[in-house]
Amino acid sequence: MSSPTNGANPYKPLEIRAARVIVTSPGRNFVTLKIETSEGIYGIGDATLNGRELSVVSYLEDHVIPVLIGRDARRIEDIWQYLYRGAYWRRGPVTMRAIAAVDVALWDIKAKALGVPLYDLLGGKSRDGVLVYGHANGGDLNETVEAVGRYIEAGYKAIRAQSGVPGLKLAYGVGRGDLYYEPADATLPTETVWSTPKYLDFLPGLFEKLRSTYGFEPHLLHDAHHRLTPIEAAQLGKMLEPSRLFWLEDATPAENQDAFKLIRQHTTTPLAVGEVFNTIWDAKDLIQNQLIDYIRMSIVGSGGITHLRRVADFASLYQVRTGCHGATDLSPVTMGAAVHFDSWVPNFGMQEYMRHSPETDEVFPHDYRFENGLMFAGDTPGHGVDIDEKLAAKYPYKPKQLPVARLEDGTMWNW
Numbered sequence: 001m002s003s004p005t006n007g008a009n010p011y012k013p014l015e016i017r018a019a020r021v022i023v024t025s026p027g028r029n030f031v032t033l034k035i036e037t038s039e040g041i042y043g044i045g046d047a048t049l050n051g052r053e054l055s056v057v058s059y060l061e062d063h064v065i066p067v068l069i070g071r072d073a074r075r076i077e078d079i080w081q082y083l084y085r086g087a088y089w090r091r092g093p094v095t096m097r098a099i100a101a102v103d104v105a106l107w108d109i110k111a112k113a114l115g116v117p118l119y120d121l122l123g124g125k126s127r128d129g130v131l132v133y134g135h136a137n138g139g140d141l142n143e144t145v146e147a148v149g150r151y152i153e154a155g156y157k158a159i160r161a162q163s164g165v166p167g168l169k170l171a172y173g174v175g176r177g178d179l180y181y182e183p184a185d186a187t188l189p190t191e192t193v194w195s196t197p198k199y200l201d202f203l204p205g206l207f208e209k210l211r212s213t214y215g216f217e218p219h220l221l222h223d224a225h226h227r228l229t230p231i232e233a234a235q236l237g238k239m240l241e242p243s244r245l246f247w248l249e250d251a252t253p254a255e256n257q258d259a260f261k262l263i264r265q266h267t268t269t270p271l272a273v274g275e276v277f278n279t280i281w282d283a284k285d286l287i288q289n290q291l292i293d294y295i296r297m298s299i300v301g302s303g304g305i306t307h308l309r310r311v312a313d314f315a316s317l318y319q320v321r322t323g324c325h326g327a328t329d330l331s332p333v334t335m336g337a338a339v340h341f342d343s344w345v346p347n348f349g350m351q352e353y354m355r356h357s358p359e360t361d362e363v364f365p366h367d368y369r370f371e372n373g374l375m376f377a378g379d380t381p382g383h384g385v386d387i388d389e390k391l392a393a394k395y396p397y398k399p400k401q402l403p404v405a406r407l408e409d410g411t412m413w414n415w
């Protein structure tokens with residue numbers, strides 16, 4: 001019988017010999033950490049922070065890589081705690097992405113050393129394929145209804161619908177093409193205009209039309225991108241109730257977790273939030289008070305698998321399910337790791353899936369695959385995603401920032 005360890009003895013220390021950061025822009029910017037060990041096994045982790053990429057590069061190169069060299073790569077938990085507690089300055093998007101990159105690379109290494117796919121290391125599969133939602137976008141109501149139809153035809157069982165709003169130019173989160181969407185669009189931020197009244201006048205009608213056209217079988221989702229106050233979000237949730245959304249995402253910002261109490265008191269539309277959260281503390285009250293139904297934290301945004309697993313277990317006590325963020329700024333490395341995580345996590349809800357461009361997919365060869373509305377993890381040891389460094393070098397970094405919104409009277413939007 002051939003050894004399941006690919007020749008490497010899993011009980012020997014896997015000393016971290018080198019680590020480096022790879023920045024590449026195959027259509028959009030990605031930051032990737034590669035860790036190499038004494039046994040010749042390497043692992044990779046995603047560290048991309050959309051619009052603020054180079055701050056994570058510096059965090060890793062200047063402050064993290066020097067303390068990794070010589071450590072035993074098998075000690076994932078201890079390295080996580082060392083980086084989190086040892087830094088003194090805890091939490092935050094930069095810190096937690098840097099820790100996530102290390103963590104995911106180490107899980108990749110351990111799974112490769114043991115010769116098993118990551119899902120097996122986590123506890124094995126709870127399901128064969130994971131439910132994903134795709135992104136249908138349109139400039140207006142009819143275009144969006146047609147776009148949803150194309151996703152249904154393509155086999156999607158769950159679709160997020162975002163539409164241009166009459167009277168508003170450049171609504172956030174509405175892709176300009178059919179397949180690919182990237183909000184970070186310019187070296188200096190594009191300025192857009194936002195009007196909640198116009199949006200609230202329009203949106204319930206879009207979902208009524210989607211339900212009257214396609215019925216209630218496809219799951220429909222919508223993202224409000226934190227644009228509403230709690231009472232506006234409550235109104236929207238109430239108006240959308242007849243359309244029975246799978247979830248309404250980011251209805252209002254959640255720095256004040258109590259804000260969701262007000263929404264919850266008024267509507268039974270399921271609520272999802274968390275793509276900008278970094279640690280369990282950002283979600284603790286929301287989960288404990290059952291103010292949300294889905295927690296949107298991602299592996300890259302939340303300190304890696306080691307921490308997201310803790311969040312998911314805590315959430316399971318309160319019947320809150322996972323709904324990992326999966327936009328294009330989450331690289332194929334995060335997507336691959338997420339599909340393994342989702343295959344295992346008992347309280348799985350749904351996984352966001354925004355297709356990467358062919359250039360991105362070429363730079364990051366991977367073995368996850370989409371079929372009939374589900375995503376399947378591959379069976380190769382590790383998380384199943386690699387980076388073609390030669391190809392990556394052909395796409396130099398280009399600064400790109402996310403747009404900024406103002407209200408119609410010029411006031412900076414920011415609730």
Ligand code: EZ4
Binds near residue numbers: 325328
């Ligand atoms: O705007 O990831 O649910 N997905 C989203 C994304 C975010 C981007 C920001 O970088 O809201 O499209």
Ligand code: CO
Binds near residue numbers: 223225249250275
């Ligand atoms: Co979102």
